[in-house]
Each structure stands twice: as C-alpha cells, then as structure tokens.
Amino acid sequence: MELRLSSALAWRGVGSALAQRLLQAALVALLVGTLCFFMTRMLPGDMAYRIAAGRYGYDMVTTAAADAVRLELGLDRPWLAALAEWWGRLLQFDLGVSQVTAQPVTLEIARQLGPTVNLSLLAMLFSLLVGPLLGVLAGLNPGGLLDRLTLGVSVVLRALPSFLLGLVLVLVFSVKLGVLPAAGHDDHGSMVLPALTLALGMAAVSCRVARDAMVQVRGSAYFAFALTKGLSMRQALLRHGLRNVAAPVVAYLGVQLVYLVEGVVLVETIFAWPGIGHALVHAIFSRDVPMIQGTALVLGLMFVLFNALVDTACAFIDPRRRV
Amino acid sequence: MSTQSLSPDIVIDAPPARRFGRAQLAGMVLLGAIGLFALFGPWLVGIDPARQQLERFLEHPSLAHPLGFDQLGRDMLARLAHGARLSLALAAVSVLSAAIPGTLLGLLAAWRGGWLERVLAAFADAVLALPGLLLVLLLTAFTPGGFWPLYVGISLALWVEYFRVVRAASRILLASPHVEAARLLGFGPTHIVRRHLLPELLPRLFTLMRFGFAGAVLAMSALGFVGVGLQPPTPELGVMMIELLPYYGEAPWLIGAPVLTLFLTLLGLLLLAPEREVA
Numbered sequence: 198m199e200l201r202l203s204s205a206l207a208w209r210g211v212g213s214a215l216a217q218r219l220l221q222a223a224l225v226a227l228l229v230g231t232l233c234f235f236m237t238r239m240l241p242g243d244m245a246y247r248i249a250a251g252r253y254g255y256d257m258v259t260t261a262a263a264d265a266v267r268l269e270l271g272l273d274r275p276w277l278a279a280l281a282e283w284w285g286r287l288l289q290f291d292l293g294v295s296q297v298t299a300q301p302v303t304l305e306i307a308r309q310l311g312p313t314v315n316l317s318l319l320a321m322l323f324s325l326l327v328g329p330l331l332g333v334l335a336g337l338n339p340g341g342l343l344d345r346l347t348l349g350v351s352v353v354l355r356a357l358p359s360f361l362l363g364l365v366l367v368l369v370f371s372v373k374l375g376v377l378p379a380a381g382h383d384d385h386g387s388m389v390l391p392a393l394t395l396a397l398g399m400a401a402v403s404c405r406v407a408r409d410a411m412v413q414v415r416g417s418a419y420f421a422f423a424l425t426k427g428l429s430m431r432q433a434l435l436r437h438g439l440r441n442v443a444a445p446v447v448a449y450l451g452v453q454l455v456y457l458v459e460g461v462v463l464v465e466t467i468f469a470w471p472g473i474g475h476a477l478v479h480a481i482f483s484r485d486v487p488m489i490q491g492t493a494l495v496l497g498l499m500f501v502l503f504n505a506l507v508d509t510a511c512a513f514i515d516p517r518r519r520v
Numbered sequence: 521m522s523t524q525s526l527s528p529d530i531v532i533d534a535p536p537a538r539r540f541g542r543a544q545l546a547g548m549v550l551l552g553a554i555g556l557f558a559l560f561g562p563w564l565v566g567i568d569p570a571r572q573q574l575e576r577f578l579e580h581p582s583l584a585h586p587l588g589f590d591q592l593g594r595d596m597l598a599r600l601a602h603g604a605r606l607s608l609a610l611a612a613v614s615v616l617s618a619a620i621p622g623t624l625l626g627l628l629a630a631w632r633g634g635w636l637e638r639v640l641a642a643f644a645d646a647v648l649a650l651p652g653l654l655l656v657l658l659l660t661a662f663t664p665g666g667f668w669p670l671y672v673g674i675s676l677a678l679w680v681e682y683f684r685v686v687r688a689a690s691r692i693l694l695a696s697p698h699v700e701a702a703r704l705l706g707f708g709p710t711h712i713v714r715r716h717l718l719p720e721l722l723p724r725l726f727t728l729m730r731f732g733f734a735g736a737v738l739a740m741s742a743l744g745f746v747g748v749g750l751q752p753p754t755p756e757l758g759v760m761m762i763e764l765l766p767y768y769g770e771a772p773w774l775i776g777a778p779v780l781t782l783f784l785t786l787l788g789l790l791l792l793a794p795e796r797e798v799a
Contacts, residue, residue: 224649232658239662356787358738360745360758361779364765459653466746481661481748489661497650 211512218505225497226287233490234283238276240484245272292494293487297480302491306473310495312382313472316392317461317499321450323396328403329446333439335404336411347404354401359460363394363467380469391468395460399453406449410442417441444515451507458500473499547791554785558608561601569598569755578771587777590760591767599755600777606750607757607785610667611736614674615729622682623725627713629683630690637687644680652677656739657748665751674739678732685724693717727793734789741782757782 237244245267250258267273286293292302335344354362370390371379378387414420414437423433462474469475473492480488540548562569573593581588587596629637647655656673663669693699699716707715743749744758752759757778764775 221645221649224646228646228650228655229658236658236662352787352790356783356790358742358782358786360742361761361783368768455651458651462653462657463742463746477657478746478748481657481664484661484664486661489658493650493654493658496654500651501649 211509214508214512215505218501218508221504222498222501225501226494227284229490229493229497230284230287231280233486233493234280236489237486240486292491295480295488296485297483297488302487305476305488306491306495309471309473309476309492312470313461313465313474313496313499316388316395316465316470316472317457317503319388319392320395320399320457320460323392324399324403324453325446327396328400329407329442331400332404332407332446333411333434333442336408336415336442339408339412344408347408351401351405354397357398359394359398359456360463360467362397363391363464366390366394380467382469382471387468387470391464391470394464394468395457398460399456402453402456403446403449407442407446410445411438414438414441440514444511447507447510447514451504451511454500454503454507457503458496462496541794543791544794547788547793550784550788551792554604554781554788555608557601558604562598562605565595565598565601567595567598569594569602570753571595578767578774580771581773587773588771590764590774596774596777599760600781602755603757603760603778604781604785606755607737607740607782610671610674610740611733614671614678614736615732617671618675618678618732619682619725619729622679623686623721625679626683626686627690627717629687630694631709640683641687644683647676647680648684652735653739653742656743660743660748664748667750670740670743670749674736678735681728681732682725685728686721689721689724690717693720730789730792734786737782737785 240247243263245263246258249262249266253262272279290303292306294300295302295305298305331343331347335341335347338344357365367379367390370377377389379390381387420433420437423437424430428436461472462477464470465472465474466478473495476488477492477496480486480492571594573589575593576589577591577593579585579589579593585595585597587600590596590599625640629640652674655677656670659669659673659676660666693716694712699712702712702716740749740756741758741761744756745762746758747762750756750759752763760778761775761782764771764778768775
C-alpha cells in the first residue's frame with residue numbers, strides 16, 4: 198500500500214516535469230519553424246522563379262510559368278498568412294522536400310537519425326563509464342595522486358574544444374598508430390573516435406562532479422554510521438554511497454546535454470559521420486531551407502527528449518525530488 | 521602573526537585569505553598576455569595579413585617572420601595577431617551586449633513583476649529551448665559567412681543566462697529585510713540596486729561573463745572550422761586551422777599557432793574561476 202502510494206507520487210512529479218518538456222518541444226518547433234520561414238523570405242532572388250526553375254529546368258522558365266507558380270503556392274499573399282500556413286504544415290509534420298536531393302525531408306531524416314542516436318548514446322555510455330568511476334576513485338582519496346591527475350586532465354580537456362580534441366585523437370589513433378579509421382561510416386570501428394571525442398569532453402566534467410559528491414559522502418554522518426555499524430568500505434559504498442554520488446552526476450547530465458547536442462553537430466561534420474548534425478551543416482552550405490528546418494527541428498527535439506529522460510532518471514534516483 | 525605563535529590551537533588572527541589563488545593568477549597572466557597580443561600585435565607586426573608572397577609559401581620561421589609563412593605566402597604572425605583580435609573583440613562585444621540588457625531586464629522583471637515578468641520569462645524559455653550553438657547556426661544560415669549573424673546569434677543565446685540569474689537572485693534580495701528597510705526609509709530604486717543588489721550580483725555576473733566569453737570564442741572558431749562561420753581569407757582562428765590542416769606534416773608550427781592561441785585563451789578563462797569552481 199505504502200509502496201504504491203510513493204510510486205504514484207513519483208509518477209506525478211515526473212508527469213509535471215514531462216509536461217514542461219512537452220511545452221519546450223512546442224517552443225523548439227515554433228522557434229525553428231519561424232526562423233526558417235523568414236530564411237526562405239530573405240533568400241536572394243524571386244522565389245517563384247526559383248521554384249519554377251526547379252520544376253521545369255533553368256532554360257524553360259518564363260514569366261508566365263513563374264506567375265503560375267506564384268498563384269498556385271500563394272507566394273503573392275501577405276507574409277503573415279504565409280507564416281500561418283507554414284506553421285500549419287509544420288503541425289501536420291509536413292517538412293517539405295529537400296531542394297538538393299528532391300527527396301522528402303522526413304525520408305532523409307529517417308535515414309540520418311539512426312547514426313546520430315547511436316553516436317550520442319555510445320558517447321554518453323563511454324562518458325558515464327569513465328567519468329564517474331574515476332571521480333569516485335579520486336574522491337575516495339582527495340588530494341591523492343589520482344585526484345590531482347584527474348583534475349589536471351579534466352582542466353586540459355575542458356579547455357580543448359570538441360573539434361580540436363577530435364583532431365588530436367585522429368592524429369594519435371589513425372595517423373600515428375593506425376588502429377582506428379579517421380572518418381566515415383563503414384564498420385563499427387569508425388564510431389569509436391567520434392564517440393570518444395564527445396565522451397572525453399563530458400567525462401572531464403562528470404568526473405569532477407562525481408569526485409566532489411564522493412568527498413561529500415565520505416564526510417557525511419550516514420556514511421560514518423554505516424562504517425561504524427560494521428559495514429566494510431565496499432558494502433558502505435555500494436549500499437549508501439553510490440546512490441548519493443549518482444544523484445548529482447545524473448542531474449549534471451542535464452547540463453551536459455547542451456554540450457552533447459552541440460558537439461554532435463561539430464563532431465559529425467569533422468568525422469564525416471552521416472548523421473543529422475552533418476546534414477544540418479551541409480544544408481546550410483547549400484541553403485537548403487527545408488533540410489535546415491528538418492534537421493534543426495530533430496536535433497532540438499532530441500535535446501528535449503534526452504532532457505526528459507534525465508528528469509525521469511533523477512526522480513527515481515533521488516526520492517526527495519519525487520514530490 | 522605573534523598571536524598565532526603563542527598558541528597554535530586557538531588561531532585568533534587568522535592569516536588574511538589570499539585574494540587570488542595560484543590558478544587564478546595564472547589565468548590572469550595568460551589572458552593578459554593574449555589580450556595584449558590581440559590589442560597591440562597587429563600594430564607591432566605591421567604586415568598586412570592578406571598580403572601574399574606566393575614564392576615564400578610554407579617558409580620556415582625566421583627572425584623577421586617568427587612564425588614563417590602560410591600556404592599562400594602570408595605572414596603567419598600577422599594573421600595570428602589579427603585572428604586573436606577578431607576572436608577576442610567578437611567575444612567582448614557579444615558578452616557586453618548580452619550582459620547589459622540581460623541584467624537590466626532581469627532587474628526590471630524582478631522589480632515590476634506581473635505580465636512584464638511573464639512575457640520576458642516566456643521569451644527566455646523559448647531561447648533556452650534550443651542549445652545555443654544551434655541558434656547561432658540557424659542565424660548564420662540567413663547570411664552565410666557574415667559577421668553580424670554570429671554576433672547577433674551569440675548575444676541572443678547569451679543574454680538569457682543574465683536575465684534568469686539576475687531575476688532569480690533579485691527576487692530573493694528584494695524581499696529581504698534590509699532592502700525593505702531601505703525602501704521604507706525612502707531610498708529610490710537606483711540607490712537600492714546600486715547599494716544592495718549589485719554587490720550581491722557581481723560575482724555571479726562575473727562567472728556568467730567568463731562562461732559567455734569562452735562560449736563566444738568557441739562558437740566562432742568552431743563554425744569557422746566546419747566552414748559555416750567566417751570565410752577565408754578572413755584571418756579567423758577556426759578558419760586558419762582548417763586551412764592549415766593539410767600542411768600539419770610539413771609545417772606543424774603553422775596549425776599549432778591558432779590551436780595553441782585558442783587553447784590558451786580557453787584555459788585562461790577556466791583558470792580564472794575561484795578555487796572551488798575549478799575543482
């Protein structure tokens with residue numbers, strides 16, 4: 198009975214957090230959609246001519262054809278009406294057609310989403326394996342060799358932007374040692390370097406967060422009591438310590454998601470990883486507005502979704518946040 | 521001093537806490553050196569960073585040209601100095617144009633409350649819904665290669681932090697007894713903000729500015745590096761890195777120069793943090 202009650206409370210807390218995330222998702226769509234609408238309006242040249250040229254070929258465009266397109270697509274209407282229609286189509290998940298490949302944007306994104314999600318998840322997994330583990334070990338002996346070493350490495354990694362870190366990793370592992378592929382997307386080996394680039398940047402921070410949490414746990418009364426009542430260090434850590442270290446680490450993951458999503462764009466571009474971030478940068482090169490809108494939208498929504506997952510995880514690690 | 525040596529157990533005169541830690545001093549020296557280089561470097565070197573002497577391409581460093589020449593025979597030190605100036609100037613300008621309106625709007629929202637606060641908060645939430653770099657990328661898509669979308673995008677992404685932090689802190693401060701007393705004594709808003717709010721807010725604003733400055737330098741060079749920021753032949757750090765990458769085997773010092781400049785700038789900003797924030 199009591200258990201049911203507490204888990205119902207948990208879901209209520211999570212529910213209100215998720216409602217906020219839904220609102221955030223709507224804001225992402227509104228922001229990206231509006232910006233991209235004005236982007237189409239500000240492209241140089243006459244839009245009706247451009248679309249007519251795309252349809253009939255550049256030598257076949259006449260004023261009559263352009264006017265027909267203008268009438269058909271309603272390009273002559275005031276911009277507020279056009280903006281309303283743009284939003285309407287966005288609401289129906291109609292993202293339009295890529296102006297470069299002439300394929301529906303949703304189809305393109307469906308192909309690129311997999312690599313991006315795989316890369317982000319692997320990066321997060323790497324960072325959670327390395328960072329908090331080293332942090333806990335460093336926190337067990339603050340001021341010790343490992344603590345000072347991880348502090349130094351973490352400061353250097355945090356001052357090294359992700360695209361330079363990727364470059365360093367390529368130079369070491371691909372060029373000098375020749376053990377991992379530098380770019381591309383053929384087998385599983387090619388995912389290691391981009392994922393490692395993202396993961397090291399995140400681990401540099403989560404390691405210090407875990408270390409500080411561990412130092413605090415060691416100084417706490419409940420930990421001292423666990424040791425006094427006869428638990429071994431290992432038992433006390435597993436039963437009382439780790440959950441309290443996990444809470445700030447997971448909460449901080451929410452902050453790190455910004456780094457992850459921004460990093461995905463840069464790292465995918467550098468490693469020619471065929472994901473959404475790579476597609477976004479190339480859509481900007483070629484001024485392919487439907488693709489810019491689609492990819493930015495999906496990246497933004499991915500950011501919101503990961504945030505929602507972190508919220509949920511926080512609520513289940515720390516019972517105090519469930520109310 | 522003498523009281524300490526009398527009884528080691530009870531420290532009456534605690535030694536005055538050092539104002540700056542060692543890491544902070546190192547950060548200040550680093551940033552000071554880079555700042556001076558950016559400010560006076562272009563003038564001291566005195567060579568046009570766009571002047572090509574194609575016959576001298578990839579020439580090794582010499583006394584007259586300490587960093588040699590790049591792949592198009594342009595003086596590398598001149599390009600580096602101009603690149604550092606560009607990065608720091610953009611960062612300084614966008615941090616200022618984010619911090620000043622952000623702080624003022626935060627104060628206004630906390631002071632006035634009501635619909636004004638709600639509208640501003642909703643706008644801030646909309647900007648924060650996207651990671652900052654995505655917002656900057658979307659704005660650069662309007663006019664690729666321009667300076668203005670970078671500046672506007674970075675400032676737009678940054679002001680939200682100031683607004684939120686200032687609003688949250690000011691709301692608590694404005695409700696506190698000492699501000700209430702000042703208000704009852706008849707002091708006006710300017711006096712209360714200057715005497716009671718700003719001293720509390722400044723350390724937090726300083727932290728935000730450090731992060732904002734690093735973010736701006738980083739965003740500019742990252743976009744230049746992947747090719748959607750400023751375009752060649754602009755001497756920008758990220759653009760220089762990607763241009764010189766193919767020559768890293770023959771002339772590692774060329775790509776090393778902008779990489780090291782960027783790294784030391786970010787390291788300096790990181791070290792500038794008060795002791796407890798670094799750890």
